[in-house]
Amino acid sequence: MLALTFSTGMIDAVGYLGLDRVxxxxxxxxxVILGMGLAGAEDLPVLGPALALIGFLVGAAFGGRVLKGAAKGWSRRTTVLLVLVGVVIMGLSVAIFLDPEPTRPVALTLSTLLGTAMGVQAATARLIGVKDVTTVVITSTLxxxxADSVxxxxxxxxxxxxxxAVLLILAGAGTGAALLTWHLGAGLLAAALITLLVAAVGARSPRTD
Known part of the structure:
Protein backbone atom coordinates (compact mmCIF):
# COMPACT_ATOMS: atom_id res chain seq x y z
CA MET A 1 0.00 0.00 0.00
CA LEU A 2 2.93 2.33 0.60
CA ALA A 3 4.19 1.52 -2.90
CA LEU A 4 0.77 2.42 -4.30
CA THR A 5 0.89 5.67 -2.34
CA PHE A 6 4.15 6.50 -4.11
CA SER A 7 2.63 5.70 -7.51
CA THR A 8 -0.41 7.87 -6.71
CA GLY A 9 1.93 10.81 -6.24
CA MET A 10 3.33 10.21 -9.73
CA ILE A 11 -0.14 9.88 -11.26
CA ASP A 12 -1.35 13.10 -9.65
CA ALA A 13 1.76 14.92 -10.89
CA VAL A 14 0.93 13.80 -14.43
CA GLY A 15 -2.70 14.82 -14.05
CA TYR A 16 -2.04 18.21 -12.50
CA LEU A 17 1.01 19.27 -14.49
CA GLY A 18 0.32 17.49 -17.77
CA LEU A 19 -3.46 17.18 -18.06
CA ASP A 20 -4.80 20.66 -17.32
CA ARG A 21 -4.49 20.76 -13.51
CA VAL A 22 -6.62 17.73 -12.75
CA VAL A 32 -11.33 22.39 -4.05
CA ILE A 33 -10.23 23.26 -7.60
CA LEU A 34 -13.74 22.57 -8.87
CA GLY A 35 -15.28 24.82 -6.22
CA MET A 36 -12.92 27.69 -7.01
CA GLY A 37 -13.42 27.19 -10.73
CA LEU A 38 -17.21 27.27 -10.37
CA ALA A 39 -16.86 30.49 -8.38
CA GLY A 40 -15.13 32.06 -11.37
CA ALA A 41 -11.51 31.95 -10.24
CA GLU A 42 -9.30 32.87 -13.15
CA ASP A 43 -7.79 30.07 -15.26
CA LEU A 44 -9.02 27.21 -13.07
CA PRO A 45 -10.57 24.24 -14.87
CA VAL A 46 -14.08 22.99 -14.14
CA LEU A 47 -14.83 20.24 -16.64
CA GLY A 48 -11.65 18.23 -16.05
CA PRO A 49 -11.93 18.02 -12.25
CA ALA A 50 -15.67 17.30 -12.51
CA LEU A 51 -15.14 14.42 -14.93
CA ALA A 52 -12.25 13.00 -12.90
CA LEU A 53 -14.41 13.16 -9.77
CA ILE A 54 -17.25 11.34 -11.52
CA GLY A 55 -14.80 8.76 -12.86
CA PHE A 56 -13.37 8.22 -9.38
CA LEU A 57 -16.83 7.63 -7.92
CA VAL A 58 -17.69 5.19 -10.70
CA GLY A 59 -14.43 3.32 -10.13
CA ALA A 60 -14.92 3.21 -6.37
CA ALA A 61 -18.49 1.97 -6.80
CA PHE A 62 -17.29 -0.73 -9.20
CA GLY A 63 -14.58 -1.78 -6.76
CA GLY A 64 -17.06 -1.86 -3.91
CA ARG A 65 -19.43 -4.03 -5.94
CA VAL A 66 -16.70 -6.51 -6.87
CA LEU A 67 -15.44 -6.68 -3.28
CA LYS A 68 -18.89 -6.93 -1.68
CA GLY A 69 -18.85 -9.65 0.96
CA ALA A 70 -15.08 -10.12 0.83
CA ALA A 71 -13.23 -10.35 4.14
CA LYS A 72 -10.71 -7.71 5.13
CA GLY A 73 -7.22 -8.31 3.82
CA TRP A 74 -5.75 -9.54 0.56
CA SER A 75 -7.82 -11.83 -1.65
CA ARG A 76 -8.03 -13.03 -5.22
CA ARG A 77 -10.46 -10.24 -5.91
CA THR A 78 -8.10 -7.55 -4.66
CA THR A 79 -5.38 -9.02 -6.88
CA VAL A 80 -7.66 -8.95 -9.92
CA LEU A 81 -8.73 -5.36 -9.26
CA LEU A 82 -5.16 -4.11 -8.85
CA VAL A 83 -4.11 -5.92 -12.01
CA LEU A 84 -7.01 -4.17 -13.76
CA VAL A 85 -5.83 -0.80 -12.40
CA GLY A 86 -2.29 -1.49 -13.58
CA VAL A 87 -3.43 -2.54 -17.04
CA VAL A 88 -5.62 0.55 -17.44
CA ILE A 89 -2.79 2.87 -16.39
CA MET A 90 -0.40 1.02 -18.70
CA GLY A 91 -2.84 1.40 -21.60
CA LEU A 92 -3.18 5.13 -20.93
CA SER A 93 0.60 5.53 -20.81
CA VAL A 94 0.88 3.80 -24.19
CA ALA A 95 -1.78 6.12 -25.59
CA ILE A 96 0.22 9.13 -24.41
CA PHE A 97 3.46 7.78 -25.85
CA LEU A 98 1.66 7.44 -29.18
CA ASP A 99 0.19 10.94 -28.86
CA PRO A 100 2.50 13.00 -26.61
CA GLU A 101 0.55 16.22 -27.16
CA PRO A 102 -3.09 15.18 -26.70
CA THR A 103 -5.89 17.53 -27.63
CA ARG A 104 -8.16 18.80 -24.86
CA PRO A 105 -10.87 16.15 -25.49
CA VAL A 106 -8.25 13.40 -25.40
CA ALA A 107 -6.68 14.87 -22.23
CA LEU A 108 -10.11 14.97 -20.57
CA THR A 109 -10.70 11.35 -21.51
CA LEU A 110 -7.30 10.35 -20.12
CA SER A 111 -7.83 12.15 -16.80
CA THR A 112 -11.33 10.72 -16.45
CA LEU A 113 -10.11 7.17 -17.01
CA LEU A 114 -7.23 7.74 -14.61
CA GLY A 115 -9.73 8.95 -12.02
CA THR A 116 -11.78 5.80 -12.57
CA ALA A 117 -8.72 3.59 -12.11
CA MET A 118 -7.77 5.42 -8.93
CA GLY A 119 -11.29 4.97 -7.60
CA VAL A 120 -10.94 1.22 -8.06
CA GLN A 121 -7.55 1.35 -6.31
CA ALA A 122 -8.95 3.35 -3.39
CA ALA A 123 -11.83 0.92 -2.90
CA THR A 124 -9.39 -1.99 -2.98
CA ALA A 125 -7.01 -0.35 -0.49
CA ARG A 126 -9.97 0.35 1.77
CA LEU A 127 -10.81 -3.34 1.95
CA ILE A 128 -7.20 -4.42 2.42
CA GLY A 129 -7.30 -2.10 5.40
CA VAL A 130 -3.76 -0.97 6.17
CA LYS A 131 -4.37 1.66 8.85
CA ASP A 132 -3.76 5.26 7.70
CA VAL A 133 -2.64 4.17 4.21
CA THR A 134 -5.50 4.79 1.79
CA THR A 135 -3.02 5.25 -1.12
CA VAL A 136 -4.88 8.33 -2.42
CA VAL A 137 -5.12 10.84 0.44
CA ILE A 138 -2.88 11.83 3.35
CA THR A 139 -4.89 14.49 5.24
CA SER A 140 -6.25 11.93 7.70
CA THR A 141 -2.78 10.38 7.92
CA LEU A 142 -1.26 13.74 8.83
CA ALA A 147 -2.73 14.05 17.12
CA ASP A 148 -1.20 10.78 18.29
CA SER A 149 2.32 12.18 18.60
CA VAL A 150 4.01 12.90 21.91
CA ALA A 165 2.95 7.41 3.60
CA VAL A 166 3.41 11.20 3.66
CA LEU A 167 7.00 11.05 2.45
CA LEU A 168 6.23 8.53 -0.28
CA ILE A 169 3.38 10.49 -1.84
CA LEU A 170 5.66 13.54 -1.70
CA ALA A 171 8.47 11.59 -3.35
CA GLY A 172 6.07 10.17 -5.92
CA ALA A 173 4.85 13.63 -6.88
CA GLY A 174 8.42 14.83 -7.22
CA THR A 175 9.37 11.80 -9.30
CA GLY A 176 6.32 12.25 -11.51
CA ALA A 177 7.17 15.90 -12.07
CA ALA A 178 10.76 15.01 -12.94
CA LEU A 179 9.66 12.31 -15.39
CA LEU A 180 7.42 14.85 -17.12
CA THR A 181 10.54 16.63 -18.32
CA TRP A 182 11.28 13.50 -20.33
CA HIS A 183 7.81 12.45 -21.48
CA LEU A 184 4.20 12.92 -20.35
CA GLY A 185 3.62 9.17 -20.36
CA ALA A 186 6.72 8.22 -18.36
CA GLY A 187 5.15 8.75 -14.94
CA LEU A 188 2.12 6.69 -15.87
CA LEU A 189 4.30 3.89 -17.21
CA ALA A 190 6.27 3.77 -13.97
CA ALA A 191 3.06 3.88 -11.90
CA ALA A 192 1.57 1.04 -13.94
CA LEU A 193 4.64 -1.13 -13.40
CA ILE A 194 4.56 -0.45 -9.65
CA THR A 195 0.86 -1.34 -9.47
CA LEU A 196 1.34 -4.59 -11.35
CA LEU A 197 4.33 -5.47 -9.16
CA VAL A 198 2.25 -4.83 -6.03
CA ALA A 199 -0.49 -7.09 -7.43
CA ALA A 200 2.05 -9.81 -8.17
CA VAL A 201 3.57 -9.64 -4.67
CA GLY A 202 0.14 -9.55 -3.07
CA ALA A 203 -0.99 -12.56 -5.04
CA ARG A 204 1.78 -14.58 -3.38
CA SER A 205 0.78 -13.50 0.13
CA PRO A 206 -1.71 -15.31 2.40
CA ARG A 207 -5.24 -14.68 1.09
CA THR A 208 -8.57 -14.39 2.83
CA ASP A 209 -10.55 -16.09 0.03
Missing amino acids: FTGNMTGNV TGLA LGGGTGADSGRRSA
Whole structure:
Protein backbone atom coordinates (compact mmCIF):
# COMPACT_ATOMS: atom_id res chain seq x y z
CA MET A 1 0.00 0.00 0.00
CA LEU A 2 2.93 2.33 0.60
CA ALA A 3 4.19 1.52 -2.90
CA LEU A 4 0.77 2.42 -4.30
CA THR A 5 0.89 5.67 -2.34
CA PHE A 6 4.15 6.50 -4.11
CA SER A 7 2.63 5.70 -7.51
CA THR A 8 -0.41 7.87 -6.71
CA GLY A 9 1.93 10.81 -6.24
CA MET A 10 3.33 10.21 -9.73
CA ILE A 11 -0.14 9.88 -11.26
CA ASP A 12 -1.35 13.10 -9.65
CA ALA A 13 1.76 14.92 -10.89
CA VAL A 14 0.93 13.80 -14.43
CA GLY A 15 -2.70 14.82 -14.05
CA TYR A 16 -2.04 18.21 -12.50
CA LEU A 17 1.01 19.27 -14.49
CA GLY A 18 0.32 17.49 -17.77
CA LEU A 19 -3.46 17.18 -18.06
CA ASP A 20 -4.80 20.66 -17.32
CA ARG A 21 -4.49 20.76 -13.51
CA VAL A 22 -6.62 17.73 -12.75
CA PHE A 23 -6.01 15.53 -9.73
CA THR A 24 -6.90 11.93 -10.52
CA GLY A 25 -6.13 10.40 -7.13
CA ASN A 26 -6.49 13.20 -4.60
CA MET A 27 -10.16 14.03 -4.82
CA THR A 28 -9.93 16.61 -2.03
CA GLY A 29 -7.74 18.72 -4.29
CA ASN A 30 -10.10 18.15 -7.19
CA VAL A 31 -13.14 19.25 -5.22
CA VAL A 32 -11.33 22.39 -4.05
CA ILE A 33 -10.23 23.26 -7.60
CA LEU A 34 -13.74 22.57 -8.87
CA GLY A 35 -15.28 24.82 -6.22
CA MET A 36 -12.92 27.69 -7.01
CA GLY A 37 -13.42 27.19 -10.73
CA LEU A 38 -17.21 27.27 -10.37
CA ALA A 39 -16.86 30.49 -8.38
CA GLY A 40 -15.13 32.06 -11.37
CA ALA A 41 -11.51 31.95 -10.24
CA GLU A 42 -9.30 32.87 -13.15
CA ASP A 43 -7.79 30.07 -15.26
CA LEU A 44 -9.02 27.21 -13.07
CA PRO A 45 -10.57 24.24 -14.87
CA VAL A 46 -14.08 22.99 -14.14
CA LEU A 47 -14.83 20.24 -16.64
CA GLY A 48 -11.65 18.23 -16.05
CA PRO A 49 -11.93 18.02 -12.25
CA ALA A 50 -15.67 17.30 -12.51
CA LEU A 51 -15.14 14.42 -14.93
CA ALA A 52 -12.25 13.00 -12.90
CA LEU A 53 -14.41 13.16 -9.77
CA ILE A 54 -17.25 11.34 -11.52
CA GLY A 55 -14.80 8.76 -12.86
CA PHE A 56 -13.37 8.22 -9.38
CA LEU A 57 -16.83 7.63 -7.92
CA VAL A 58 -17.69 5.19 -10.70
CA GLY A 59 -14.43 3.32 -10.13
CA ALA A 60 -14.92 3.21 -6.37
CA ALA A 61 -18.49 1.97 -6.80
CA PHE A 62 -17.29 -0.73 -9.20
CA GLY A 63 -14.58 -1.78 -6.76
CA GLY A 64 -17.06 -1.86 -3.91
CA ARG A 65 -19.43 -4.03 -5.94
CA VAL A 66 -16.70 -6.51 -6.87
CA LEU A 67 -15.44 -6.68 -3.28
CA LYS A 68 -18.89 -6.93 -1.68
CA GLY A 69 -18.85 -9.65 0.96
CA ALA A 70 -15.08 -10.12 0.83
CA ALA A 71 -13.23 -10.35 4.14
CA LYS A 72 -10.71 -7.71 5.13
CA GLY A 73 -7.22 -8.31 3.82
CA TRP A 74 -5.75 -9.54 0.56
CA SER A 75 -7.82 -11.83 -1.65
CA ARG A 76 -8.03 -13.03 -5.22
CA ARG A 77 -10.46 -10.24 -5.91
CA THR A 78 -8.10 -7.55 -4.66
CA THR A 79 -5.38 -9.02 -6.88
CA VAL A 80 -7.66 -8.95 -9.92
CA LEU A 81 -8.73 -5.36 -9.26
CA LEU A 82 -5.16 -4.11 -8.85
CA VAL A 83 -4.11 -5.92 -12.01
CA LEU A 84 -7.01 -4.17 -13.76
CA VAL A 85 -5.83 -0.80 -12.40
CA GLY A 86 -2.29 -1.49 -13.58
CA VAL A 87 -3.43 -2.54 -17.04
CA VAL A 88 -5.62 0.55 -17.44
CA ILE A 89 -2.79 2.87 -16.39
CA MET A 90 -0.40 1.02 -18.70
CA GLY A 91 -2.84 1.40 -21.60
CA LEU A 92 -3.18 5.13 -20.93
CA SER A 93 0.60 5.53 -20.81
CA VAL A 94 0.88 3.80 -24.19
CA ALA A 95 -1.78 6.12 -25.59
CA ILE A 96 0.22 9.13 -24.41
CA PHE A 97 3.46 7.78 -25.85
CA LEU A 98 1.66 7.44 -29.18
CA ASP A 99 0.19 10.94 -28.86
CA PRO A 100 2.50 13.00 -26.61
CA GLU A 101 0.55 16.22 -27.16
CA PRO A 102 -3.09 15.18 -26.70
CA THR A 103 -5.89 17.53 -27.63
CA ARG A 104 -8.16 18.80 -24.86
CA PRO A 105 -10.87 16.15 -25.49
CA VAL A 106 -8.25 13.40 -25.40
CA ALA A 107 -6.68 14.87 -22.23
CA LEU A 108 -10.11 14.97 -20.57
CA THR A 109 -10.70 11.35 -21.51
CA LEU A 110 -7.30 10.35 -20.12
CA SER A 111 -7.83 12.15 -16.80
CA THR A 112 -11.33 10.72 -16.45
CA LEU A 113 -10.11 7.17 -17.01
CA LEU A 114 -7.23 7.74 -14.61
CA GLY A 115 -9.73 8.95 -12.02
CA THR A 116 -11.78 5.80 -12.57
CA ALA A 117 -8.72 3.59 -12.11
CA MET A 118 -7.77 5.42 -8.93
CA GLY A 119 -11.29 4.97 -7.60
CA VAL A 120 -10.94 1.22 -8.06
CA GLN A 121 -7.55 1.35 -6.31
CA ALA A 122 -8.95 3.35 -3.39
CA ALA A 123 -11.83 0.92 -2.90
CA THR A 124 -9.39 -1.99 -2.98
CA ALA A 125 -7.01 -0.35 -0.49
CA ARG A 126 -9.97 0.35 1.77
CA LEU A 127 -10.81 -3.34 1.95
CA ILE A 128 -7.20 -4.42 2.42
CA GLY A 129 -7.30 -2.10 5.40
CA VAL A 130 -3.76 -0.97 6.17
CA LYS A 131 -4.37 1.66 8.85
CA ASP A 132 -3.76 5.26 7.70
CA VAL A 133 -2.64 4.17 4.21
CA THR A 134 -5.50 4.79 1.79
CA THR A 135 -3.02 5.25 -1.12
CA VAL A 136 -4.88 8.33 -2.42
CA VAL A 137 -5.12 10.84 0.44
CA ILE A 138 -2.88 11.83 3.35
CA THR A 139 -4.89 14.49 5.24
CA SER A 140 -6.25 11.93 7.70
CA THR A 141 -2.78 10.38 7.92
CA LEU A 142 -1.26 13.74 8.83
CA THR A 143 -4.00 14.29 11.40
CA GLY A 144 -3.29 10.95 13.07
CA LEU A 145 0.45 11.56 12.93
CA ALA A 146 0.14 14.88 14.76
CA ALA A 147 -2.73 14.05 17.12
CA ASP A 148 -1.20 10.78 18.29
CA SER A 149 2.32 12.18 18.60
CA VAL A 150 4.01 12.90 21.91
CA LEU A 151 3.34 16.61 21.35
CA GLY A 152 -0.32 15.76 20.82
CA GLY A 153 -0.49 13.85 24.07
CA GLY A 154 -0.17 10.42 22.49
CA THR A 155 2.50 7.77 22.34
CA GLY A 156 3.56 8.24 18.75
CA ALA A 157 2.22 4.82 17.80
CA ASP A 158 2.14 4.11 14.05
CA SER A 159 4.19 7.25 13.38
CA GLY A 160 6.62 5.31 11.18
CA ARG A 161 3.97 4.06 8.79
CA ARG A 162 2.18 7.41 8.74
CA SER A 163 5.40 9.32 8.08
CA ALA A 164 6.31 6.86 5.32
CA ALA A 165 2.95 7.41 3.60
CA VAL A 166 3.41 11.20 3.66
CA LEU A 167 7.00 11.05 2.45
CA LEU A 168 6.23 8.53 -0.28
CA ILE A 169 3.38 10.49 -1.84
CA LEU A 170 5.66 13.54 -1.70
CA ALA A 171 8.47 11.59 -3.35
CA GLY A 172 6.07 10.17 -5.92
CA ALA A 173 4.85 13.63 -6.88
CA GLY A 174 8.42 14.83 -7.22
CA THR A 175 9.37 11.80 -9.30
CA GLY A 176 6.32 12.25 -11.51
CA ALA A 177 7.17 15.90 -12.07
CA ALA A 178 10.76 15.01 -12.94
CA LEU A 179 9.66 12.31 -15.39
CA LEU A 180 7.42 14.85 -17.12
CA THR A 181 10.54 16.63 -18.32
CA TRP A 182 11.28 13.50 -20.33
CA HIS A 183 7.81 12.45 -21.48
CA LEU A 184 4.20 12.92 -20.35
CA GLY A 185 3.62 9.17 -20.36
CA ALA A 186 6.72 8.22 -18.36
CA GLY A 187 5.15 8.75 -14.94
CA LEU A 188 2.12 6.69 -15.87
CA LEU A 189 4.30 3.89 -17.21
CA ALA A 190 6.27 3.77 -13.97
CA ALA A 191 3.06 3.88 -11.90
CA ALA A 192 1.57 1.04 -13.94
CA LEU A 193 4.64 -1.13 -13.40
CA ILE A 194 4.56 -0.45 -9.65
CA THR A 195 0.86 -1.34 -9.47
CA LEU A 196 1.34 -4.59 -11.35
CA LEU A 197 4.33 -5.47 -9.16
CA VAL A 198 2.25 -4.83 -6.03
CA ALA A 199 -0.49 -7.09 -7.43
CA ALA A 200 2.05 -9.81 -8.17
CA VAL A 201 3.57 -9.64 -4.67
CA GLY A 202 0.14 -9.55 -3.07
CA ALA A 203 -0.99 -12.56 -5.04
CA ARG A 204 1.78 -14.58 -3.38
CA SER A 205 0.78 -13.50 0.13
CA PRO A 206 -1.71 -15.31 2.40
CA ARG A 207 -5.24 -14.68 1.09
CA THR A 208 -8.57 -14.39 2.83
CA ASP A 209 -10.55 -16.09 0.03
